[in-house]
Amino acid sequence: MTDHPLDAIFDRFITSPSIFKNHEVLRPSHIPDKLPHRDYEIQFLGKALGSALRNNRPSNMFLYGKTGTGKTIVSKYVTKYLRQRAAEIGKNVILSILNCVEVDTDYRVLARLCEVVGESVPFTGLPTDEVFKRFKAKLDSKKQLLIVIFDELDKLHHKSGDNVLYQLTRINTDLKKAQVSLVCITNDLSFKETLDPRVRSSLSEEELVFRPYNAAQLEDILGERAVEGFNDGVLGDGVVSLCAALAAQEWGDARRALDLLRVAAELAERSSEERVSEVHVRKATKQIERNTVQEALVSLPVQTKIVLWSVYVLEKSELKVITTGDLYKVYQELCKSTALEPITPRRANSLLNELSMLGIVNTKVVSMGRYGRTTKVSLSVSPREVRNILVEDFHIKKVSDFTADHLLEKN
Ligand SMILES: Nc1ncnc2c1ncn2[C@@H]1O[C@H](COP(=O)(O)OP(=O)(O)OP(=O)(O)O)[C@@H](O)[C@H]1O
Ligand SMILES: [Mg+2]
Structure with missing residues (x-):
């Protein structure tokens, strides 16, 4: 038998010992048996939600903390065990964690809540009020407690406002048999201030901060x-x-x-x-x-990609200093060649600022002596990386060989 070109590689996998014993354990989705240094938070949440086992509605709660401080994992850890204990003693406690990165509209929230109480609604199509009515009726058809955990609530709020939250904070007054508790999680520490004051006060009956x-x-x-x-x-x-x-x-x-x-x-x-x-x-x-960086680049809106491509093109040109004026000239040309409607210089500048906040470009206001002040622009990531990712875009592909030197006065 002749050697296969992949033999050497595959043999190594078979014969040499693996580094990983269980790769899954190192993934973010894994819930470990122990969560070191989160005893206080686990106890706090356990005490607050544990009243469900005694038929008391837990207070609504707000959990904050910077990214990666264990908010999601602690919530999953506590709810997993609470669900188990409630089942053992036959209590009707429904615990639902909504990831608001995905569940980011009122309709999606209500459709998911319908699903957890066993009411089927179509993915889209019904008026939101109707979905809410059906959810409420089904929920209240028996004695039960629904605990909804909104993970990354700021994402839902940013996209869809307070409407559904407002309805859910008021729902208990209309319910006869069932009850609802809400737990809200966010890593945006200033987010609470942006909520409607009525919603804010009913959501923060209790608060827990996760320290880094x-x-x-x-x-x-x-x-x-x-x-x-x-x-x-x-x-x-x-x-x-x-x-x-x-x-x-x-x-x-x-x-x-x-x-x-x-x-x-x-x-x-x-x-x-x-x-x-x-x-x-x-x-x-x-x-x-x-x-x-790659993720950030791939998901940029098309106009922002064109602005970024203008920076890229100018970095490749003979210019030593890129100013926003030159940038806009190139931007307009790129729009012409890609048949896109150009946005105003002011709007283009604000996209440039967004790119700067993402750490993709660097902008700096510099004095140009008697010519006043201008903003100097440069790429903060490797041009090769920008090129590799942006040329995948349908519009950018059309201007992948565009050069700017003919447009510029040398500086
Ligand atoms: N005390 C801990 N013990 C074991 N793993 C932990 C602990 N805290 C966090 N982790 C792990 O770190 C990762 C991040 O935690 P988690 O997802 O809970 O962060 P978060 O506070 O929800 O962050 P974000 O605000 O970005 O959603 C997860 O993989 C989680 O399993
Ligand atoms: Mg989280």
């Missing part, structure tokens, strides 16, 4: 997951502490710490090494950064 983890706490969290997730002895000295320290640098984001550890181990495995070292962790930081 410090490096030592992150190390414990990673340590627990590592025991379940990796084979013995595959993590080199200092790997876990380096991941923890790097994630604690901005604030204690456990997601970042876990991602670093998982990606470092994947890189080690891909290069057929038997141990994960600090070098892999350093490489993982770069890869994670690259992935975030």
